[in-house]
Each structure stands twice: as C-alpha cells, then as structure tokens.
Amino acid sequence: MMDTLLSLRVFAEVAEHKNFSAVAERLGLSPAMTTKHVKHIEARVGARLLNRNSRNVSLTEAGAQYLQTIRRVLDALSEAEAQLTTDSMSPRGTLKMSMPVWMSNPAFAKLLTTYNQQNPHVTFDIDLSGRKINMVEEGIDLALRVAFKLDEGLIARKLSEVTFQLVAAPAFLDSFGRPTNPANLNDAPLLAYSQVAADGRIRFGGEEGMDIKFRPILVSANESILHQAAIAGMGFAMLPNWAAQNDVKDGRLEPVLPTIAWPKLHIQAIYADRSYLPAKVRSFLDFLAGPDGFSSALE
Structure with missing residues (x-):
C-alpha cells in the first residue's frame, strides 16, 4: 500500500523542482518509485497533475490548484513536527x-x-x-x-513606503535644459518603468495633483537598465530614492524639480x-x- 502522505510530499517536491530524478535522489527514492508516488496521487484525485516528457515537467492547471492546497497541509504538519523539537521556533x-x-x-x-x-x-x-x-x-x-x-x-x-524622484544626468540636463516647472516636462524623453508608466504618464502632487505626459523612449520592467540609461544621459527617469541616492550624492544624477511631490508607493x-x-x-x-x-x- 502506498504511503499517501509521502506521496503528497513527493508530488510537492517534483512540482517545485520540475525534475523526477533530482527529487528521487533528494528523498532517497528510486526514480521508478518517485513516479509511482505521483501516479498514486493523480489516481486518488482523478486528475492529471503534472505534464511530463523526456525533458520537461510542469504543473497542469489542476496541479497548480492542488499544490496550493496541499502546501498548507504539509507546511502545517512540518510546523507541528518542529514544535516537538528543542528548536521548534527557530526559522530554518x-x-x-x-x-x-x-x-x-x-x-x-x-x-x-x-x-x-x-x-x-x-x-x-x-x-x-x-x-x-x-x-x-x-x-x-x-x-x-x-x-x-x-x-x-x-x-x-504593506511593509514600507518608498518615495520616488525624477532624475537625469547633468550632461543631459545641460543639453535639454533644467526644468523650472512641470509644464517643461511635457513630451520630454522618459526612461519608463513598464509596470507604472509605460505610456509616459506620471502623476505629481499627490491624489489631487496633475499628470505629466512624457515621451517614452525606453520602456522596461527591469529598473536596472532604466537606471543605467539615466546615468548615461539618455533621458529622465523616475527612480526610488533608495536606488538613486548614491548617484545623486556623487553627481552622476541630479534631482529634477525636487520640491515637487513625486509618487510614493508601498x-x-x-x-x-x-x-x-x-x-x-x-x-x-x-x-x-x-x-x-x-x-x-x-x-
């Protein structure tokens, strides 16, 4: 008779590592037994939980839903077992x-x-x-x-609030001009974070503020390339204070309209x-x- 609890653990490990052989070695099982445990769970629930071929292993839609549910059970069991040891409250x-x-x-x-x-x-x-x-x-x-x-x-x-600031390289500002009011920034070249301002629209002044419509010339979900392009003088960028502060301090970037209430995100x-x-x-x-x-x- 198959150990259903072990089968659940095997299925969760395979789902996370996407590799039967690696999980078999990790758990001290044969590859054939690892496969049997997964098939045992699929037979119990009456659904295919994993797509597998000679190269890839991936969760089916049913498998993803099932994994989310059994994780709660497995995690709770692990915690209950850990509470019986002397280091029960020690994160590991x-x-x-x-x-x-x-x-x-x-x-x-x-x-x-x-x-x-x-x-x-x-x-x-x-x-x-x-x-x-x-x-x-x-x-x-x-x-x-x-x-x-x-x-x-x-x-x-929510963990903390992050204040953003508009920045640009000194050489870029020497060429473009240093804005004296938000209107100077309409249609200005923007290095845009795709998750927030892919269309180039940025709100300033808080909830009752106004929008500036920049002209995106580089759009990416990777903040690093936006940051480096700003330092290189490609255009304006809206960066977290945390990320920009050293470059501002060392003169690689300048704050633009620093008294403006730029966006704050959590x-x-x-x-x-x-x-x-x-x-x-x-x-x-x-x-x-x-x-x-x-x-x-x-x-």
Missing part, C-alpha cells in the same frame, strides 16, 4: 524570494546580513529578473513588489494565502516590518 530552510532589481543595493544587502546573523539557519534564493512570476508553480515563498496585480489566492502586506510583501506561514517566512516578514528592517534602511 531556504527562503525563495522574488524582488525588484533596484533592491540589489548595499542597503538591502545589509538587511539580509542582519537577518542572517539573527537567523543563521535560513538561506536565501533570490530572483531579480523582474519578470512576472507564478508563485505557486515556481515555489516562491515571498515576493517584494511596489507595483503588481494581486492574483487570486495571494495576500499583500513596498508590499506578496505570499500565498495560507492559514499557516512557515517560520522562515513569518520571521523575515516581521523583520522587514520591524525597527531593523525597511524603516531603518530607508532612513
């Missing part, structure tokens, strides 16, 4: 995260270091691609975003809707929201 394991490219900076690296010093049994696997992700199918524990569409089954938790943590959160996720969320987290890094 790999925290798989996705976050914007602009967070790849010294301030956030310092946050990771501080957390790691406090929680040495947690390791990080971080995706900085800037692409749209499927958190369930890709096994992402936590995504940090300032602009997003919240998919069904996910929760958003950094939000996105995670699966679960009644139980693994200790590694819960502790890192609490750390980011606490006094040693974003509030300290963004000062």
